[in-house]
Amino acid sequence: MTKRVLVIEDEPNIIEAVSFILSRDGWEVKTHANGHDAMDAVRARAPDLIILDVMLPGKSGFDILQEIRADAVYGDTPVLMLTARGQTKDREMAERAGASQYMTKPFSNADVLAAVRALVVP
């Protein structure tokens, strides 16, 4: 069965590139570009994996992550967080908030592919 990924990111060119490589890898890719109704998108799309940017308009990625983890149905969905800040404390903050994995921008496409394949084992 095709794995579905929801990419929550507001930069259109990043969305395009990530969608391209994931769909070439066999994923069904859905995207959402703002923070304040991101949780609704999660419920509507029912993804197997969520890629979530920290800096979003409307709501911070950490708040959205909290909402995901608190959800009865989607609380266990693997979440890959993308952020521009790579210090140890940011990594720890993401882990504490419940991110399954954490990747700093700019990332390599190979790393993203490896990460998502590891997070959703078929």
Next chain:
Amino acid sequence: MPDRLMIGTRIRERRVLNGMRQSDLAQRAGISPSYLNLIEHNHRRIGGKTLLKLAEALKVEPSQLTQGAEATLISGLREAAGKPRNDGPELDRTEEFAGRYPGWASLLSDLHRRTQTLERTIETLTDRLAHDPFLADSLHEVISAVTAIRATSSILVETEAIEPEWQARFHRNINEDSARLTEGAQALVRYLEAAPNTEAELTSPQDEMHAYLAARGYHLPELEREMAGPRDVARLIDAAASEGMSSPAQNLTREALLRYMEDAAALPLRAFLARVATLGLRPDRLAEATGADMARVFRRLASLPETDVGEVGLVICDASGTLTFRKPIAGFATPRMAGACALWPLYQVLSQPQVPLRLRLRQAGRGAEVIEAFAVAAQTGPAGFDRPPLMQALMLMLPDPGETGGAVRPIGVSCRICPLADCAARREPSIVAEGM
């Protein structure tokens, strides 16, 4: 030449030490109080005749005003020495040192002052990098653009047999993001290049605003005219801009002048002065008689010409306790950058909005006089269900009325330089001991 060696500063110090008001000294020297104010702030040079008259009125030799500012030099040396230490400078020989080697002593004192300024610069700059929102935004822009370029170019190189439409699209994206990256990088470079790199530019916009107001004696006749409006404020700001006032300082000053204009419209000068003549400098009675709120009366009193009402001091702080406005009065020091003294009634009233206080205060330390202080806190912005009301506290300062005003509360300037012993409010050790 450092401020403390300039004649104006010395004249002011002497006057304060003698317990004289600006208006008195000015009268005895045959000059106007506003001119004296400019002299005291080193905005005017003075010649032989005026200097002689001032020296006479201050009961000192003219040479004491023009050379050898021993008292300030010695206190500068003491500050540089810091707390007494076993292997530290010989504090008991400070006067001798200053007297024998004034050049070396001045150098030492100046170096210490410079070190303090540099330390503050470093603090500010470090803080800036960590908390500067513009910097954070610029960097975010740059990183986003780089991320897109990296991901996209990787695809172009690594994807076998990529369709022409995709190829074209990705090329366009890279082009777009490269342009964005260029702009972002340029903005960063411009911003960082504009960072202050000389001491002179470290004056904060707040300092600039206060210097502007002080130079005008805190009284603006242009805004006292009956038909004064925002255009007059704009004109004043443009004039200040052409004299080199920075943009942020212009904004601060504009706000202050607009508020001045509103106060002047609500309490026109001549009528208000007439009321002061009958009721005295009593903010409560003036508020009652005019119907204006206490905060407005405070501000208006501080904007009256010194020749009419004498020295009137005013400080305003926001709800964080930060002083946002400082009009000094002789004998009462207000800190510029550090926090003020927690014992000030200015802070007391923040917890009792609209309920004013009146107290006599004496600041600990040399040259301090007893002053009469009035304080009130008021709301400055509308409250909503989802936001707190903006609070402001004001403290009006007048010369001491004497024993009839009640008991005197001892207070400080700021903990680091305050000599008060056994103060429950002390938050950091002092480098000054009483009687030094």
